[in-house]
Amino acid sequence: MTTPLLEARALVKTYGHVQALRGANFTAYAGEVVALIGDNGAGKSTLVSCLSGTSQADAGEVWFEGRQVRLDSPAHAQRLGIEVVYQDLALAADLDPAANLFLGRELMRPGVLGWFGVLDRRRMREEATAAFGELGIELPDAGTRVSSLSGGQRQSVAVARSVAWASKVIFMDEPTAALGVVQRERVLDVMRRVRDRGIAVVLISHNMPEVLAVADRVEVLRLGQRVARFDIAGVSLDDLVGAMTGALDVTDGAA
Amino acid sequence: MSGTSKALPARPPATLASRLATTNVLWIFVVLVALVLFFTAVQPNFANPLNIRSIAADNAALLVLAVGMTFVIVSAGIDLSIGSVLIFSGVVAAKVMLAVGGDPRDPSAGAADAGWGVIGLGILAGLLAGLAWGVINGLLVAKARVPPLIATLGTLGMALGASYLLTGGTDVRGIPRQLAGTLGFGLVLNSVPWLVVIAAGVAVVLGLVLAYTRFGRYTYAIGSNPEAARRVGIRVDRHLIKVYALMGLLSGLAGVMSLAHFSTTTISGHSADNLAAIAAVVLGGTSLFGGSGRVTGTVIGVLIPAVLQSGFVTIGVNPYWQNVAVGAVLVAAVYLDQVRRRARERA
Numbered sequence: 001m002t003t004p005l006l007e008a009r010a011l012v013k014t015y016g017h018v019q020a021l022r023g024a025n026f027t028a029y030a031g032e033v034v035a036l037i038g039d040n041g042a043g044k045s046t047l048v049s050c051l052s053g054t055s056q057a058d059a060g061e062v063w064f065e066g067r068q069v070r071l072d073s074p075a076h077a078q079r080l081g082i083e084v085v086y087q088d089l090a091l092a093a094d095l096d097p098a099a100n101l102f103l104g105r106e107l108m109r110p111g112v113l114g115w116f117g118v119l120d121r122r123r124m125r126e127e128a129t130a131a132f133g134e135l136g137i138e139l140p141d142a143g144t145r146v147s148s149l150s151g152g153q154r155q156s157v158a159v160a161r162s163v164a165w166a167s168k169v170i171f172m173d174e175p176t177a178a179l180g181v182v183q184r185e186r187v188l189d190v191m192r193r194v195r196d197r198g199i200a201v202v203l204i205s206h207n208m209p210e211v212l213a214v215a216d217r218v219e220v221l222r223l224g225q226r227v228a229r230f231d232i233a234g235v236s237l238d239d240l241v242g243a244m245t246g247a248l249d250v251t252d253g254a255a
Numbered sequence: 256m257s258g259t260s261k262a263l264p265a266r267p268p269a270t271l272a273s274r275l276a277t278t279n280v281l282w283i284f285v286v287l288v289a290l291v292l293f294f295t296a297v298q299p300n301f302a303n304p305l306n307i308r309s310i311a312a313d314n315a316a317l318l319v320l321a322v323g324m325t326f327v328i329v330s331a332g333i334d335l336s337i338g339s340v341l342i343f344s345g346v347v348a349a350k351v352m353l354a355v356g357g358d359p360r361d362p363s364a365g366a367a368d369a370g371w372g373v374i375g376l377g378i379l380a381g382l383l384a385g386l387a388w389g390v391i392n393g394l395l396v397a398k399a400r401v402p403p404l405i406a407t408l409g410t411l412g413m414a415l416g417a418s419y420l421l422t423g424g425t426d427v428r429g430i431p432r433q434l435a436g437t438l439g440f441g442l443v444l445n446s447v448p449w450l451v452v453i454a455a456g457v458a459v460v461l462g463l464v465l466a467y468t469r470f471g472r473y474t475y476a477i478g479s480n481p482e483a484a485r486r487v488g489i490r491v492d493r494h495l496i497k498v499y500a501l502m503g504l505l506s507g508l509a510g511v512m513s514l515a516h517f518s519t520t521t522i523s524g525h526s527a528d529n530l531a532a533i534a535a536v537v538l539g540g541t542s543l544f545g546g547s548g549r550v551t552g553t554v555i556g557v558l559i560p561a562v563l564q565s566g567f568v569t570i571g572v573n574p575y576w577q578n579v580a581v582g583a584v585l586v587a588a589v590y591l592d593q594v595r596r597r598a599r600e601r602a
Contacts, residue, residue: 054486075488090486092479094546095472103476104487106469117468 003066005030005200006169011060013046020046022224028200035203035211038221039244044204048171052084053077081168085175089158093147097157098128131164135190152183169200188214208237280552287555294566301569314561315450316509321535322461323505325553328536330498331478331545332403337506338528339414340388344510345520346418348381349427365429374434382507389503393496427520439515462550478545534585542592
């Protein structure tokens with residue numbers, strides 16, 4: 001088997017009295033869509049935040065491209081090519097889509113102006129337009145504020161931002177929860193296309209038909225531990241639900 | 256996608272006019288022009304250059320404060336301490352000038368005859384004093400997570416108390432005459448007061464910074480959604496400290512300007528500066544909830560109360576009506592902003 005792109009080994013994370021992760025493992029390979037599923041409180045969000053630098057595990061290791069890494073900030077994870085589409089989208093609603101796409105990575109004007117921190121707004125707008133177009137995302141106007149976009153359009157901006165910057169791993173936390181049927185299909189399509197570029201796409205979802213439709217592999221969390229791993233071929237909805245609820249007892253390593 | 260399936264067009268660069276219209280700055284500009292025309296029609300003397308010059312000079316320090324307040328409010332914060340910081344900076348500047356440049360044989364004269372070296376040292380001390388309070392505000396808000404309203408209410412009291420402790424409650428006099436004669440009421444090219452030149456310079460430079468630089472963009476982003484800014488790797492705490500430090504520095508500058516203008520420290524005269532600056536910013540179309548606003552609007556927001564005040568005096572109406580009018584307009588402006596936001600959330 002190839003080296004995993006991103007791997008969590010026995011992560012432990014405690015919030016006060018709550019042990020969110022109790023030695024959780026997780027593996028993502030390049031060029032696959034892996035679904036991370038689990039019931040509420042299984043530790044999915046905590047695992048994602050530990051793997052994207054938003055929070056740090058109390059114990060355990062994170063391995064990236066065969067080396068152990070310490071993700072001490074989101075910026076660090078981003079430098080490694082790891083991006084997250086948050087459930088709440090994490091967009092600045094008063095800024096336009098281009099500004100959101102380049103938020104924290106603004107392009108500067110060349111020369112003295114750039115030295116003074118002057119933004120190259122035209123180039124950012126052009127590149128943003130290209131990035132949106134590449135994903136087949138249509139926006140009424142790159143210059144309008146995100147707050148005046150529809151829910152689906154906002155979702156598109158958040159997805160496009162992560163896709164534009166992720167070179168290795170992209171986490172998508174319930175990316176289709178607020179979307180209609182057509183938009184949902186489009187996001188799934190984007191996930192497949194990103195996977196085909198060799199990027200690991202981690203889908204966090206409660207929607208089992210969606211998981212079955214798009215994922216290549218499934219990893220199941222329960223009570224802060226990985227309890228099952230499935231290849232999508234031959235797996236049934238009952239298997240997934242059984243592993244999530246504990247009805248089906250599978251050990252960590254099973255595939 | 257949801258009916259709007261037009262491909263993303265390369266947006267033509269927005270003209271100044273269209274940008275003004277979309278940010279409501281146009282509307283308050285129209286109000287300002289209407290006020291000026293009205294007062295001039297009733298009393299032609301209103302448009303007399305001397306009157307306009309004195310309106311501008313009297314409001315120069317307020318403009319400096321309001322420009323800083325624009326950054327603070329765009330970042331979804333507030334700074335109530337600016338009046339006290341202004342006083343404290345003025346006191347520090349004056350004390351330093353007296354200590355360095357005073358004539359020991361004639362203490363009653365203070366530093367009236369001191370030269371530019373002494374003045375420069377005093378100005379520097381005043382600016383640093385303001386900057387220090389700004390950094391304290393920033394640390395309290397960003398690091399200690401004290402809500403800005405309370406943090407700056409605390410430093411309002413502390414800076415004012417410290418000013419009274421330093422002076423014993425009496426205004427410091429004996430300010431260098433050269434300072435008063437140039438910065439205080441001197442004219443550039445015999446026409447524009449120094450105070451106005453400085454305030455306009457501050458407004459232009461910081462207006463460009465807010466609109467066109469990364470510093471400005473981070474200020475909007477943090478005011479709009481601090482968590483989103485944090486997640487993309489923006490150092491939100493550090494940026495907020497910078498914003499409050501800038502506000503403190505500008506309060507220090509306003510303190511020096513006021514010191515020069517009045518030739519004394521006016522320690523009891525700035526209790527409403529914070530309200531005046533916040534009112535100007537909000538009148539200028541900046542949202543109290545952060546995330547949007549422009550310095551252009553703030554400039555007009557400073558001028559409207561100034562024109563009302565002077566206009567009422569000119570046409571013989573009791574000038575206290577200005578307070579009533581500005582208060583009403585302020586409440587209306589925030590109400591409209593609320594309505595807009597609610598409509599947007601429903602959409």
